[in-house]
Amino acid sequence: MMIETQPLEPLDRAALPARVAALAKEGWRLVQICCSCRDAYEVTYSFDREGRFLNLRIGFSKEDPALPSITESYFGAFAYENEMQDLFGLRLDGLKLNFHGNFYRLAKKNPFLDPPAAGSPGASPAASPSAPSAEGAPRAAPDPRPT
Numbered sequence: 482m483m484i485e486t487q488p489l490e491p492l493d494r495a496a497l498p499a500r501v502a503a504l505a506k507e508g509w510r511l512v513q514i515c516c517s518c519r520d521a522y523e524v525t526y527s528f529d530r531e532g533r534f535l536n537l538r539i540g541f542s543k544e545d546p547a548l549p550s551i552t553e554s555y556f557g558a559f560a561y562e563n564e565m566q567d568l569f570g571l572r573l574d575g576l577k578l579n580f581h582g583n584f585y586r587l588a589k590k591n592p593f594l595d596p597p598a599a600g601s602p603g604a605s606p607a608a609s610p611s612a613p614s615a616e617g618a619p620r621a622a623p624d625p626r627p628t
Contacts, residue, residue: 485532485533485534487534487535487536488534488535488536489525489536489538490535490536490537490538491538491539491540492537492538492539493539494539494541494547494548494549495549497526497537497539497548497549497551498549498551498553498554498575500537501526501537501551501554501555502553502554504528504535504554505554505555507530508530509528509529509530509535510528510529510530511526511527511528511551511555511557511558512527512528512529512534513526513527513561514526514527514558514561514562514565515527516564516565516568516569516571516593518543518569518593518594520543521540521541521542521543522539522540522541522542522543522546522548522569522571523538523539523540524538524539524540524548524565525537525538525539526538526539526551543594546569546570546571546572547571547572547573547574548565548571548572548573548574549573549574549575550562550573550574550575550576550577552575552576552577552578553575553577556577556578559576559577559578559579560584562576563576563578563579563580563584564584564585566579566580566581566582566584567580567582567583567584567585567587567591568585568587568591568592568593568594569591569593569594570590570591570594
């Protein structure tokens with residue numbers, strides 16, 4: 482049985498545009514961009530070419546929430562990058578199609594930047610959808626659409 486390797490390449494923010502441009506020139510397809518933030522930001526870019534997978538990961542401080550856009554090489558990344566601006570408060574420098582924080586209609590600005598932990602004051606019941614209700618049955622997952 483063959484196990485596919487999925488390399489994870491740590492990368493500095495400044496090196497991102499050139500590295501991504503090289504991948505685009507080599508025929509790599511952008512698969513997804515994933516952002517998370519607790520103590521610091523971590524952004525993972527995933528690429529595919531001929532059944533091979535490659536991940537680039539950038540970590541950086543919350544005190545400097547800026548990242549260069551990759552829309553010069555992958556225009557379709559505008560959706561991921563606008564999402565990171567809206568949900569995490571990142572600034573994407575050079576973003577080709579910038580909604581300036583209005584890609585999503587949100588009840589709270591940057592809701593994924595330091596969300597309250599499940600069970601903590603301020604956490605919504607939705608933070609723990611499988612917790613038993615008063616009747617002992619699991620709660621239904623909340624509707625994720627903004628109200």
